[in-house]
Amino acid sequence: MKWKLTGLLLSMLLCIPPLQAQTDRSQDLGDYIVYYNALPTEILQANIAQQYGISRSKFRGFITISVQKKTTGNSGIPVNAEINISASNLTGQSKTLTLRRVKEGPSIYYVDDFRIANMETLNFKLQIEPENSHKNLTVNFSQQFFTN
Numbered sequence: 001m002k003w004k005l006t007g008l009l010l011s012m013l014l015c016i017p018p019l020q021a022q023t024d025r026s027q028d029l030g031d032y033i034v035y036y037n038a039l040p041t042e043i044l045q046a047n048i049a050q051q052y053g054i055s056r057s058k059f060r061g062f063i064t065i066s067v068q069k070k071t072t073g074n075s076g077i078p079v080n081a082e083i084n085i086s087a088s089n090l091t092g093q094s095k096t097l098t099l100r101r102v103k104e105g106p107s108i109y110y111v112d113d114f115r116i117a118n119m120e121t122l123n124f125k126l127q128i129e130p131e132n133s134h135k136n137l138t139v140n141f142s143q144q145f146f147t148n
Contacts, residue, residue: 001100021073032130033076035066037118038143039123041113052102054113061116066109067130067137078108080131087114087122095122118147 026035041049041060049056055083068076080101089093099110116122121144128137 025040025141027139029139031068031070031133031135032079032128032137033068034126034128034137034139035068035139036063036124036126036139036142037147038063038124039145040116040145053100053113054111060113060115061118061145062111063097063099063124064109064111065126066107067128069130077081078106081110082129082131084108084127085112086125089117089123090121116147117143118145120145125136 012138017105025037026033035128038061038077040058041054041056041062042058044054044062046056054060054062063085067079067083071077071080077084079089080088083099085097087093087097095114097114099112102111110125115145121142124140126137126139129135130137
């Protein structure tokens with residue numbers, strides 16, 4: 001299923017040339033598909049970063065997350081969700097992330113930016129509860145960042 005996005009930011013994030021391995025990722029979790037992406041903020045255009053309150057720097061990363069409910073014959077419907085996120089590097093140092101909800105037309109996504117170091121690998125854990133659902137979804141993924 002193709003995921004249609006109307007938000008300029010999210011479209012840009014998912015269509016970025018592969019500066020890093022696996023830039024566009026998703027997980028099918030039964031009734032829901034979770035889309036996620038983590039990249040350096042320096043790849044964002046200045047006006048886009050400013051519009052969404054994201055600091056551009058080769059030493060900053062950003063994450064974007066979207067949750068869609070599967071529907072028959074459709075590409076999915078974006079849904080609000082309560083998302084708790086944790087991130088830590090390979091030495092166990094935690095990163096503090098506070099996701100901000102962004103809604104543009106029918107698109108709903110959650111974003112945040114955070115400090116990164118060259119060759120740092122972050123392990124992300126997402127605990128997701130879609131709105132009007134008693135399901136608890138978990139997504140784990142890792143991303144290595146390069147700042148050179």
